[in-house]
Amino acid sequence: MATPTAMDACNYCGAPGALKCGRCHAACYCSRDHQRLDSGDHRDLCKNYTSVSSPDLGEHLAATCLILPGNLIFSENPILVGPVAYSDLICLGCHSAITEEDFSKCPDCKWPVCSKVCANSKSHWAECDVLAKDELGIGIPQHIGQTPRYDLIMLLRGLLLKETDPKSWKVLMAMQSHKEIWKKDNDPFHAAAVKYFTEVCKCGFDEDEIHHVRGVIMTNCMVFKSDKGTSLRALYPQFRLFNHSCIPNIHISSNSDGEITARAAVTIQKNEQLCISYTGTMEPLWQRQKYLSEIYKFQCQCKRCSDPTEFGTYFSSPRCPDCRRSFMLPSGNGSINWWICETCGLRYELIDVLQEVSDWLNRIDMSDFIGKRTVKQLNKDVDRMHDSFHPLHYVPLQFTQNLLREIKGENYVTFKLRQEIWENHLEICDKLEPGLTRRRGMVLFNLGATINGVVKSGIAEKEIYLPRVPSLLQEAKLFLLEAQRIFQLEPKTSRERHWLYSITSVYDEIEAMERSCQEGTEHLE
Ligand SMILES: C[S@@+](CC[C@H](N)C(=O)[O-])C[C@H]1O[C@@H](n2cnc3c(N)ncnc32)[C@H](O)[C@@H]1O
Secondary structure: OOOOOHHHEEOOOOOEOOEEOOOOOOOEEOOHHHHHHHHHHHOOOOOOEEEEEEOOOEEEEEEOOOEOOOOEEEEEOOOEEEEOOOEOOEOOOOOOEOOOOOOOEOOOOOOEOOOHHHHOOHHHHHHHHHHOOOOOOOOOOOOOOOEHHHHHHHHHHHHHHHHHOHHHHHHHHOOOOOHHHHHHHOOHHHHHHHHHHHHHOOOOOOHHHHHHHHHHHHHHOEEEEOOOOOEEEEEOOOHHHOEEOOOOOEEEEEOOOOOEEEEEOOOEOOOOEOEEOOOOOOOOHHHHHHHHHHHOOOOOOOHHHHOOOOOOOOOOOEEOOOOOOOEEEEEEOOEEEEEEEOOOOOEEEHHHHHHHHHHHHHHOOHHHOOOOOOHHHHHHHHHHHHHHEOOOOHHHHHHHHHHHHHOOOOOHHHHHHHHHHHHHHHHHHHHHOOOOOHHHHHHHHHHHHHHHHHHHHHHHOOOOOHHHHHHHHHHHHHHHHHHHHHHHOOOOOOHHHHHHHHHHHHHHHHHHHHHHHHHHHHHHO
16 A cells, blocks of 8 residues: 555545545545544635736736636635725715715715715714815715716725725735826826825825825726625725636626625636636727726737637627628737738728727617517518628627617517527627626526527417427526526625526426426327
8 A cells, every 4th residue: 555645644634535625636635524624724725726927917816726617716805895986976984875966965074975874984984084175175076976086985995094904005005006107198087086185185195105006996996786786896805816818717706795706617727827807708809908908008918819700709800891701800919900801801990890890880779670670670680780790799799689678579489589699699608708607697597588488489379399399498497507507606695696586487487387298298198
């Protein structure tokens, strides 16, 4: 018998251990009992990722072992929470929405609050002292509606950490801020925020630190929904280390306290980088690139941006207007200024591509379609769009997303059109946001529910070939089961968990239909 190495020794008793911790693949155990007994001590050491650094990517996270879809990376609480920069009026005490025109104001700083209790809340004291220095009310929101002034609040809360929570301040100071670029770019919102705390609410804040804190907020925040339904943003010690990819392998979910959970969306190999998406995955190449360079100050060279076809979806490419046989592709080397036809070599400038897309987006204004066209005509509209774009392109996706919201009627023809659209959306998700992601879960649920509708209406209208019914219902159930697996990974207190009720209710309906189909067949026999 081989002598056990240090790695083979049970973490709890030191005896030879053949079992490995399923998460970090490092700790060994001789039995499940000893794994359970060691769980308290092991929890803090158990990691399937590590932080690494490179000149191109800065500090980032990478897998230390094979990570499977759904595996937990980590959960953590924020060190700082505040309103999003451009926000509707929101109470600075409890973060609930303020919707009445004659809203209450904090007697000292005059910022909107929902009650005296919130104005006097301990969490508001420190910021109130600073905000009250704005005697002319230059930065104070005055009216109902969205305002960029809430940008000041998160910045102020960040600056106050230096006094109120030095440990979190240290973490914040270590975060990437791109402050030199923010300073140099002369961004009007950045400049206004710095000026506000150096010239209006003068409290001795260091100007360089103001640049840093606002840069950190722009570069590292995550937005979540509070229990009051308002949008808030937060900073986290570990989350801030996720780099970006336009095809992310990590899925993030949050609960209403701002606690986030990061899980693997797909299988991740050892040493692979762990990435989230800072932009929408369903945005075209030029929009993603613009946002990443303006806010995050880098040029994306992820797998998707480096593949001119975006994994065969041609998501951002119009069809060549000359030969019509191929699509216009970005000319390569990371540049999107020139686009070239794969077949005939026609060259387009980015501005021509944008023109083509915006012409179509204007043409597909829903008011021209809804209530004015039959489902047959709408089907033809979708086909016509596919003459100009690949079926997985962003413009048909926009059109069919709108169409789904507008198609009325619960009959066989409308359900069939919806089914076609959801199948198309699933194909796009599988390529651009694969795995256990919320968007894919939502598409899977809708596809399952729509196939259920196709079957029910098909039977009622005698449009469906009855022997096909069992296989269609089976297909719908598989989609629903996968959706259920995805939403079960959402935190217990998250809003997304409510999808589970809808999934179960459609699944039960399908099973009832299966039973009645079976009874009908048995009855005939
Ligand atoms: C949330 S931070 C991520 C951690 C960061 N790498 C660091 O060193 O602190 C975001 C910043 O990381 C860098 N970054 C993120 N994703 C990147 C990528 N795919 N390629 C190059 N830089 C990236 C950019 O500088 C970006 O502003």
